Amino acid sequence: MRHTLAVLVENNPGVLARVAGLFSRRGFNIDSLAVGRTDDPAISRMTIVVEGDNRTLEQVTKQLHKLVDVIKITDVTEEPHVERELVMVKVLADRAARLEIMQIADVFRAKIVDFGPKTLTLEATGTEEKINALEEALRPYTIKELMRTGKIAMLRGAKYTTVK
Amino acid sequence: MKVTGAEALIKALQDEGVDTVFGYPGGAVLPIYDALYDSGLNHILTRHEQGAAHAADGYARATGKPGVCIATSGPGATNLVTGIANAYMDSIPLVAFTGQVVTSLLGRDSFQEADITGITMPITKHNYLVEDPKDLTKVVREAFYVATTGRPGPVLVDIPKDISSGETEYHEPSPLCMPGYKPPTSGDIDLVNKAAAAIMASERPVIYAGGGVISAGAHRELKKLAELMVAPVTTTLMGLGAFPEDHPLSLGMLGMHGTRYANYAVCECDLLLAVGVRFDDRVTGKIESFASQAKIIHADIDPAEIGKNVPADISIVGDLKKVLQQLLERLEAKLPGAWLEKVKKWKKEYPLNFEPGQRIKPQQVIKEIYNVTKGEAIVTTEVGQHQMWAAQYYTYTKPRSFITSGGLGTMGYGFPAAIGAQVGCPDEVVFDIAGDGSIQMNIQELATAVNYELPVNVAILNNGYLGMVRQWQELFYNRRYSHSEMINPDFVKLAEAYGAEGYRVEKAADIKPVLEQAVKSSKPVMMDFVVEQEENVVPMVPPGEALNNMLG
Numbered sequence: 218m219r220h221t222l223a224v225l226v227e228n229n230p231g232v233l234a235r236v237a238g239l240f241s242r243r244g245f246n247i248d249s250l251a252v253g254r255t256d257d258p259a260i261s262r263m264t265i266v267v268e269g270d271n272r273t274l275e276q277v278t279k280q281l282h283k284l285v286d287v288i289k290i291t292d293v294t295e296e297p298h299v300e301r302e303l304v305m306v307k308v309l310a311d312r313a314a315r316l317e318i319m320q321i322a323d324v325f326r327a328k329i330v331d332f333g334p335k336t337l338t339l340e341a342t343g344t345e346e347k348i349n350a351l352e353e354a355l356r357p358y359t360i361k362e363l364m365r366t367g368k369i370a371m372l373r374g375a376k377y378t379t380v381k
Numbered sequence: 382m383k384v385t386g387a388e389a390l391i392k393a394l395q396d397e398g399v400d401t402v403f404g405y406p407g408g409a410v411l412p413i414y415d416a417l418y419d420s421g422l423n424h425i426l427t428r429h430e431q432g433a434a435h436a437a438d439g440y441a442r443a444t445g446k447p448g449v450c451i452a453t454s455g456p457g458a459t460n461l462v463t464g465i466a467n468a469y470m471d472s473i474p475l476v477a478f479t480g481q482v483v484t485s486l487l488g489r490d491s492f493q494e495a496d497i498t499g500i501t502m503p504i505t506k507h508n509y510l511v512e513d514p515k516d517l518t519k520v521v522r523e524a525f526y527v528a529t530t531g532r533p534g535p536v537l538v539d540i541p542k543d544i545s546s547g548e549t550e551y552h553e554p555s556p557l558c559m560p561g562y563k564p565p566t567s568g569d570i571d572l573v574n575k576a577a578a579a580i581m582a583s584e585r586p587v588i589y590a591g592g593g594v595i596s597a598g599a600h601r602e603l604k605k606l607a608e609l610m611v612a613p614v615t616t617t618l619m620g621l622g623a624f625p626e627d628h629p630l631s632l633g634m635l636g637m638h639g640t641r642y643a644n645y646a647v648c649e650c651d652l653l654l655a656v657g658v659r660f661d662d663r664v665t666g667k668i669e670s671f672a673s674q675a676k677i678i679h680a681d682i683d684p685a686e687i688g689k690n691v692p693a694d695i696s697i698v699g700d701l702k703k704v705l706q707q708l709l710e711r712l713e714a715k716l717p718g719a720w721l722e723k724v725k726k727w728k729k730e731y732p733l734n735f736e737p738g739q740r741i742k743p744q745q746v747i748k749e750i751y752n753v754t755k756g757e758a759i760v761t762t763e764v765g766q767h768q769m770w771a772a773q774y775y776t777y778t779k780p781r782s783f784i785t786s787g788g789l790g791t792m793g794y795g796f797p798a799a800i801g802a803q804v805g806c807p808d809e810v811v812f813d814i815a816g817d818g819s820i821q822m823n824i825q826e827l828a829t830a831v832n833y834e835l836p837v838n839v840a841i842l843n844n845g846y847l848g849m850v851r852q853w854q855e856l857f858y859n860r861r862y863s864h865s866e867m868i869n870p871d872f873v874k875l876a877e878a879y880g881a882e883g884y885r886v887e888k889a890a891d892i893k894p895v896l897e898q899a900v901k902s903s904k905p906v907m908m909d910f911v912v913e914q915e916e917n918v919v920p921m922v923p924p925g926e927a928l929n930n931m932l933g
Contacts, residue, residue, distance in 0.1 A: 226561070227560070227561055230512075231498065231502070234502065235502060238503060242503050276685065279684050279685035279687075282685070283506075283683070283685055285559065285562045287561050288560045288561040
C-alpha cells in the first residue's frame with residue numbers, strides 16, 4: 218500500500234541527501250518526493266509517497282525519526298486531507314488536433330501556458346488520479362514532454378502537520 | 382575575546398571535559414594542531430588514522446566517556462571511515478574531527494579533498510560541516526550531546542582550514558536547541574505494567590541482554606532483576622560483562638558460537654526478556670524458530686530496533702536503567718523451579734569443551750590469561766576464531782571488561798582499541814587477544830604503544846591461517862583453503878624492532894610463566910602462541926539454521 222508522509226525537517230545543508238540516502242540504503246522505495254520551505258524559512262517540508270506494507274512503513278518512520286534534522290513525521294494517508302500535484306505537458310498539436318486538445322484542457326480545468334507553432338503546453342493541478350486521467354486523455358496526441366512535481370498534502374480542518 | 386576557530390575548538394573540547402584525544406596531523410588540521418601544542422590536552426599520536434579512530438573507540442568503551450579523534454582532510458579523513466563505521470555498528474560515543482580544504486576550494490577536487498560528511502552520512506549518528514568559525518562552539522556542544530545521549534554513536538565534525546584559522550569572538554555556546562532530537566527517558570507505564578505481568582505469569586523465563594545494558598550503565602539493575610525473576614541470563618557478544626558470568630544464573634553467550642545451554646534455553650523459554658539488544662542474525666539464526674515458544678518483551682532505547690528483525694509482544698522504549706528500575710518496582714520475587722533445574726542440567730551436560738592436543742590449544746591460552754589476570758583484565762580482541770574463543774573461555778564479571786568489534790567485525794580493531802583502553806585506564810591490565818591475520822592489520826600501532834610507554838599485552842593465537850575463513854572453507858567449501866593460509870613474519874623480532882618485548886610460546890608449560898612475565902612488564906609485550914592449526918570454534922550454528930541445530 219502507498220502512504221503519504223508529511224515530514225518537517227530543519228532546513229540544514231544536506232538534509233535532502235540524508236533523507237534520500239536513508240531510503241536507498243534501507244531498501245525503501247520513494248514513489249514521489251516534494252520539498253520546499255514552510256512559512257518558517259528555517260523549516261522545510263517534505264511530502265514523501267512511499268510504497269510498502271505496514272511493517273516497512275513503521276521502519277521508514279522510525280528510521281526517519283533517528284535523523285537529527287527530522288522534526289516531525291505525519292502519515293496523512295488515513296486522515297482527511299487535500300492533496301495536489303502539478304503537471305506540465307507538451308503535446309504535439311497540428312491544426313486538426315488543437316481544438317480537441319483545448320477541449321480536453323477545458324474538461325480537466327487545465328491551462329494552456331504555451332502556444333507553439335507545432336505544440337501546446339498544458340498546466341494542470343489536481344489529485345494524482347486526475348493528473349493520471351489527463352495524461353491518458355492526451356496520450357493519443359503524442360506527448361513530447363511531461364513533468365510532474367510529486368504530491369503535496371495538507372490535513373483538512375483544524376488538524377496540522379506543523380511543529381506547533 | 383578574539384580567538385581563532387582552532388582555539389575556540391580546543392576550548393569547547395575542554396568545556397566538554399575532554400582530556401585525551403587520538404590523532405594524526407596533516408595540512409588541513411595544522412591550525413588545530415598549533416592550538417593543541419600548548420593546550421594541555423593529552424594527544425596520542427597513532428601511526429595510522431584508523432588506529433586513532435579505534436583507539437578513541439576503545440577508550441570510550443573502557444571508560445564510558447566519549448572518545449575523540451582528529452585527522453586531516455582527504456586520506457586522513459577516509460582512513461577514519463572503518464573506525465567510524467565500527468563505532469556506529471556498536472553504538473559507541475565517538476566524536477571525530479576532520480580537517481577540510483578551505484571553503485573557497487570546496488567541491489573543486491582540490492588537493493586532499495574528500496567529501497567526508499557525504500561519505501560518513503550512513504555511518505554516523507549525525508555529522509557537521511562547519512561553515513563559520515562562530516558556529517564551532519555550538520557544533521562541538523551538539524556533537525558531544527548527540528554522541529553520548531540516547532543510543533550513543535559516532536558524530537563527525539568537518540572543519541575547513543579557513544574556519545579553524547579564522548578569527549571569531551569566543552562566546553559560551555547558547556543552550557542546545559535541537560527540535561528534531563529527543564532521546565527517550567523512562568518507559569511507558571502501561572507497557573511496563575504489561576511486561577511485569579507477563580514476567581510474573583511466566584514459567585520458563587530467559588533474559589537476553591546486550592551492549593545496551595552496558596552503555597546504559599544498567600548492569601546492577603539487570604542482576605537484581607535476574608535474581609528476582611530467577612531467570613537465567615544469556616548475553617550477546619556485545620553484552621559480555623553486563624551480567625557476571627560466574628553467577629549461577631549466567632548462561633554465557635548465545636547465538637552462532639554461543640553455549641549449547643544458552644541456545645537450548647532460548648529455544649524452550651516461554652518468556653524472553655530482550656534488553657538492549659537488536660536481534661542480530663548472528664544471534665537469532667533462523668529467525669522463524671528463534672524463541673518460537675516465547676512471549677517476547679523487547680526493551681531498548683532505540684524505537685527503530687523494536688520489531689526490526691523479530692516482532693515483539695510487548696515493547697518498551699526507554700533508557701534501560703530507568704526501564705529496569707521501573708520493572709523492579711513492579712515485580713515480586715519468584716521461586717526457583719523446574720525450569721532452573723532443567724537449565725542447570727543442560728549446563729552440566731553440555732559444557733564448553735576442548736580436547737588437549739600435541740600443540741597448544743588456543744582455548745587453553747585464553748583460560749590461562751583468565752587465571753593469570755584473575756579475571757580482572759580489560760580484554761580486547763580482533764575478529765575471527767580467537768575472538769569467539771575469547772568470548773567463550775574468559776569469564777567476564779564486570780561491564781567494560783570485554784572490548785570487541787561486534788557489529789562490523791573489524792579485523793585490526795583490537796590492538797588500537799587496547800591502546801585506547803590502556804590510555805583511559807592506566808592502572809588496569811590490558812590484553813589484546815589476536816589472531817596472526819588480524820594483528821597485522823594495525824601492527825604499526827606497536828610504535829604508538831612503545832612511544833607512550835603503554836604496557837599493553839598482545840596474545841597472538843598463531844595458527845598460520847585466517848582461522849575463521851579456513852573453518853568455513855573446511856565446513857562449507859569442501860576444505861578448499863583458498864588464500865587463507867599465511868606466511869607470517871617473526872613476531873618476536875618484529876616486537877623487538879619496535880622496542881617492545883616479544884616472546885614465542887610453543888609448549889603448554891610455558892604459557893603461564895610468559896603471561897606472568899608480560900603482566901609484570903612495564904613495556905608493551907607481544908606474545909606469539911603457536912597453536913593447533915586446524916582447531917574449530919564450536920559449538921556452531923550453521924548460518925540460517927535454528928539455534929538448537931548446533932555442530933560440535
